[in-house]
Amino acid sequence: YDNMKYIKKGERQSYSVEEKAAVVRFALASNNVKAAVHFGINKSLISKWVGGLKSQLDNLKNRKSCHVGAGRKEFFPAEEKQLFAWFLQMREAALAITYNSLKIEMLKIWPKAKDVLPPPPNINISFHEKGWMDEERMMSWTCDFAKKRPGSYNKEPVLLVYDSFKAHLTNNIKEKMKKTNTDLVIIPGGLTSMCQPLDVSINHPFKAALRHHWHTWMASGGAGKTVNGNLKRASLHTVCKWVLAAWDEINPEIIQRAFRKCCISNALDGSEDDEIFDESACGDKSDMEINVYKDNMEYRDNENNEEICEDDIIEENGN
Template sequence: MPSVKQIKKYSIEDMQHALDAVRRGVSVSSASKQYKIPRITLLYKAKGKYAVNCRMGPETTLTSIEEDILVKWLLSIADAGFPAIRVQLLDSVQIIMQKLDRPNKFKNNRPGKKWFSCFLNRRPQLSERLTQNLTKSRSEVNEEKLRKWFDEIKDYVKSKKLEDVFEDPKRIFNTDETAFFLSPKGIKCLVRKGWMTGQSFYEFVTNIFHPWIVANNVKVPVALFVDGHSSHLTMELSNFCVENQIELIALYPNATHILQPLDVSVFHPLKNGWKKGIQKFKMDNEGRKLKRGNFGPLLKVVMEQSIKPDIITNGFRAWFIPSRQQWNTLPQIF
């Protein structure tokens, strides 16, 4: 039976430590044993024959620099409270592939499970953060966890020097998504899979939200709170927000019924108004089904009739984003 060649695994950090040791005068053999790196491999890299981050096997679809940029971005959004990274990562890679028009084996330029697994193996620091975030996103909501979340937001705001933003309600924004059906039975939806996609959310922020901020002379930076289970955040959107001083912050996952003003007070009357609006549309149009071209005008009428200023005010009053003097206070929500 032929012998099976064992491939020794080591991280880029281990390789860097080993090279540093060699530069300090430690022999290649000793450094090789200490950091469990093949001696010949370490020798070649110490002589500069191969790059430090050069790996065995076929070339990856993304370059090492491109993967580094992705990792840095994913860790940054994790700091902002976004618990899941798989969908965001795959969406972002798909956008990168589409823009680069680089030949790849991905279906529709979107990587699959195998690529994702290999990517995490190459980036162990990201794998560890993913495990932590998934545990958090699947946990039940209680007062202790929400208090901890407020503390984390406090620390994040301080680290970004955004304290003045939270003293000005005009610079704090909140967005959420919901589905509007084209028929009373809820068979057809406007968005693929009936939910927000990364591209549609990007278009909302870049074509609607940001122009509105500019047109209304809102002082930047601003804080934009989004659903903590947001699967439509992409690196493309994050880059746009950084360039335009829009700070994306995730609400605590599984707590939209507590922390989301739109869920608390706005969506319920809006959904009821939408059902009535569709019924009236059919009565006025001899039973004709609602088409996409009718959606926008009808929704505008329904919103004007269903959402009053006091409803929005009550939703934000039930919500709670603390100022610097109120970090240790929570509303009576439990």
């Protein structure tokens, strides 16, 4: 039966949910053709409505497929309600909501969340809503630095070199440094790449080693894949382990040359002033991912060989 005569050519019609529900109920009680004749609606449109209803009914039967977390109960319902309220406030204010902002807000609502998986030893984790260093976090870093630095606490003088960032130069920070017997050397703006050891030669091998651990982790399967087939990101705990391992692999000679290149720890008699102009201390940036990491690996191999030799000597003496 050709029911196209019920639809005027070129005319676009819309139907409310109640009207669609009435048509679907009639079609299920009889069939799509009779419903099309009765209501004067295109049969293909009715078939689409009926198919959509069946799909929704199937989803309702399998509730896990339409719930985040596979339908599990909330672990922390009170905290999730607060987070959802914040989410609605952001939407009403027409502000963007990213994964990182959502995570940071969650940590604010539930401070104990950062203690769920403690970081590896010898590393501290701090976060800021905007990913920025402020006076509060700088003060925390200063206290931790004073406790862990070599030498007697507050007795042996220490020279601290960093850039002229606003959070580094507040009166409270300067007063704290003075109490811990720390002399500050501020690098003028625009000269960080020339006067800061990290930028001169330390960051390059460190990032190369860190990238190597990341590539090795991905090559070994990583954390698996998502439902859509994408690689899952590494956990914060895993990344912290990479950072520690990458730092341990840095050749101490690279760090020493970086300080001499910046004229911080050079001999006072001027015998090491030539190292200021030694470009080899900066490394080859173009081959950062290969050559620098290779040098570090050779250094680590030499250390391991020395340890093996010492073990052999001990065994021989024992025999």
